[in-house]
Amino acid sequence: MNEFAVGMIGFGTIGSGVVKILQENRDILEARVGIPIRLARIADLDIKTDRGIRVDPSLLTTDAQQVLEDPNISLVIELIGGYEPARTFILEAIRNGKQVVTANKALLAAHGPEIFRAARDAGVDIGFEAAVAGGIPILRSLREGLVANRFEKVMAILNGTCNFILTAMTDNPGVSFEQVLREAQGMGYAEADPALDIDGLDAAQKLVLVLGLTHGIRVPVNRLYVEGIRNIDPFDIVMAREFSYKIKLLALIISHGDDVEARIHPTMLPAGHPLAGVDGVFNGIYLKGDMVDEQLFYGRGAGKEPTASAVIGDVIETARNVIGGKAGVVPPLGYAQDWTAPGRVLDIREIVTNYYVRVQAFDRPGVLSKIAGIMGEHSISIHSVSQKGRDKSGTVPVVFVTHLSKEADIQEASERIGRLDAVEDRPVIIRIEDDTLS
Numbered sequence: 001m002n003e004f005a006v007g008m009i010g011f012g013t014i015g016s017g018v019v020k021i022l023q024e025n026r027d028i029l030e031a032r033v034g035i036p037i038r039l040a041r042i043a044d045l046d047i048k049t050d051r052g053i054r055v056d057p058s059l060l061t062t063d064a065q066q067v068l069e070d071p072n073i074s075l076v077i078e079l080i081g082g083y084e085p086a087r088t089f090i091l092e093a094i095r096n097g098k099q100v101v102t103a104n105k106a107l108l109a110a111h112g113p114e115i116f117r118a119a120r121d122a123g124v125d126i127g128f129e130a131a132v133a134g135g136i137p138i139l140r141s142l143r144e145g146l147v148a149n150r151f152e153k154v155m156a157i158l159n160g161t162c163n164f165i166l167t168a169m170t171d172n173p174g175v176s177f178e179q180v181l182r183e184a185q186g187m188g189y190a191e192a193d194p195a196l197d198i199d200g201l202d203a204a205q206k207l208v209l210v211l212g213l214t215h216g217i218r219v220p221v222n223r224l225y226v227e228g229i230r231n232i233d234p235f236d237i238v239m240a241r242e243f244s245y246k247i248k249l250l251a252l253i254i255s256h257g258d259d260v261e262a263r264i265h266p267t268m269l270p271a272g273h274p275l276a277g278v279d280g281v282f283n284g285i286y287l288k289g290d291m292v293d294e295q296l297f298y299g300r301g302a303g304k305e306p307t308a309s310a311v312i313g314d315v316i317e318t319a320r321n322v323i324g325g326k327a328g329v330v331p332p333l334g335y336a337q338d339w340t341a342p343g344r345v346l347d348i349r350e351i352v353t354n355y356y357v358r359v360q361a362f363d364r365p366g367v368l369s370k371i372a373g374i375m376g377e378h379s380i381s382i383h384s385v386s387q388k389g390r391d392k393s394g395t396v397p398v399v400f401v402t403h404l405s406k407e408a409d410i411q412e413a414s415e416r417i418g419r420l421d422a423v424e425d426r427p428v429i430i431r432i433e434d435d436t437l438s
C-alpha cells in the first residue's frame with residue numbers, strides 16, 4: 001500500500017475542517033502513518049458554495065455513490081448528519097468493505113446496534129470519536145487507555161451551548177435564560193432552533209454512547225431521564241452561588257453493582273469541583289475509575305477544527321489498522337460483544353440524592369410548617385432552609401436543601417406542596433451532587 005485513499009460525504013462545517021487538516025498537516029500525518037492520506041472524493045449536495053478552502057474541483061461530486069462505489073477508496077467519512085440517508089450510506093460503505101468514520105451521534109444513538117453489527121460482520125473499523133465531546137479523545141480513552149477500570153462515576157458537560165448559557169447566567173446575575181439564549185444565537189453558539197441542545201437531547205445521544213463504553217449497557221435515548229435548562233431561573237443561579245454551588249447541565253452515570261443511574265439534568269455542583277471550572281462553550285468529563293481514581297478531560301466539544309481533529313484521529317488509527325491487517329479487531333464500544341453487558345438503567349424514581357427545592361409561598365403564618373410537614377411524611381429530611389424577601393408577585397421564595405432522599409418521595413411531596421393554597425406553583429427541583437452532604 002503506498003497511499004491511503006479516503007472519500008468524504010458532507011462538505012459542511014466539519015467536512016471543511018477535515019479538508020483543512022488533511023492539507024495543513026499533511027506532512028505530520030504522513031510521517032505518523034508512513035504513507036500519504038489522500039482525499040480522493042468529496043460528495044455534497046451543494047458543490048458550488050465556497051467552503052473557505054481550496055480543493056481540486058475534479059474531486060467534488062453531488063453523488064454520494066461515487067464515494068461509496070469507488071474501489072480505490074478504503075475509508076468513507078460520513079459528515080452529513082441526521083438519520084437518513086446517513087444510515088443507508090454507512091451500511092452501504094460497510095457492505096462494500098470500506099472502513100467508516102462518522103461524527104453522527106444522533107444516528108449511532110438510534111441505530112448503533114445495526115451499524116456496529118454490520119461493521120463487525122464485515123471486519124471493518126467504525127470510528128466515531130467526533131460524536132462525543134468534539135476534540136476531546138474521551139471515547140478512545142474509555143475504550144483503550146482506561147480499559148482496566150470499572151467506572152464508579154462519570155459526570156460530564158457534553159453540550160457547549162448549554163454550558164455557555166449557564167456560564168453567562170452565572171457571570172451576570174439576574175440575566176434571564178431567554179436573554180442569554182439570544183446572545184448565544186447571535187454569537188453562533190446556539191442554533192436558530194436550539195431545542196436539541198437546550199432540552200438535553202444532544203447530551204442524551206452522547207450519553208447513550210458513553211454508557212456503552214463505560215458499562216456495556218444499551219439504553220435507548222427515550223428511556224433516559226432527560227431534563228434541559230429552559231426552566232433555569234436567575235434566582236436559582238443566585239441561590240446556587242450563595243450555597244457555593246454552580247449549576248451545570250450534567251450527563252451522569254453512577255454505578256450500583258451491575259445497575260446504573262444514567263440521567264441528564266441541571267445539577268448543582270460545589271464551586272470547587274473540577275467540573276465547576278469548565279465554563280463557556282467548553283466540555284468536560286469527570287470520571288472515577290476503581291483503579292485510576294479521579295480524572296478530568298477538558299476541551300472544545302464542538303466546532304470545525306476540534307471536531308475535525310477527532311475525525312482525523314479516527315482516520316489515522318484506521319489507516320494504521322488497515323496497513324497492519326488489524327481492521328475490525330477493536331470492537332467499537334470496547335466489549336467483545338458490544339452493548340450486551342448485564343445490568344439495567346435505574347428508573348429516575350429509584351435514585352437517591354440531595355435536592356434543592358424552591359417553593360414560592362405566600363407569606364402567611366404556618367406555611368413553612370405545612371411544607372416541612374409534607375416533606376416529613378415522605379421521609380425527606382431537611383438539611384437547611386433559607387427564606388428570601390417577598391418578590392413582585394407577593395410570594396416569598398423558600399429554599400430547602402434536603403439530606404439524601406429518594407426521587408419518588410421528592411416527586412410525590414412536590415406534587416402535594418404544589419397543591420397547597422399557600423403555594424404559588426409546583427416547587428422547582430434541582431438535584432445536587434455534593435459528596436459532603438449526607
Ligand SMILES: NC(=O)c1ccc[n+]([C@@H]2O[C@H](COP(=O)([O-])OP(=O)(O)OC[C@H]3O[C@@H](n4cnc5c(N)ncnc54)[C@H](OP(=O)(O)O)[C@@H]3O)[C@@H](O)[C@H]2O)c1
Nearest residue numbers: 010011012013014044045046079080081103104302303307
Ligand atoms: N458542527 C459541530 O460543531 C459538530 C460537532 C460534533 C459533531 N458534529 C456532527 O458532524 C456532522 C456534520 O455536522 P456539520 O456541522 O458539518 O453539518 P453541516 O455544516 O450542515 O454539513 C453537512 C453537509 O452535508 C451535506 N449533505 C446533506 N445531505 C447530503 C447528501 N445526501 N449527500 C451529500 N451531502 C449531503 C449538506 O448539504 P446541504 O447544506 O446542501 O444540505 C451540508 O453541506 C453531524 O453528524 C453533526 O452532528 C458536528
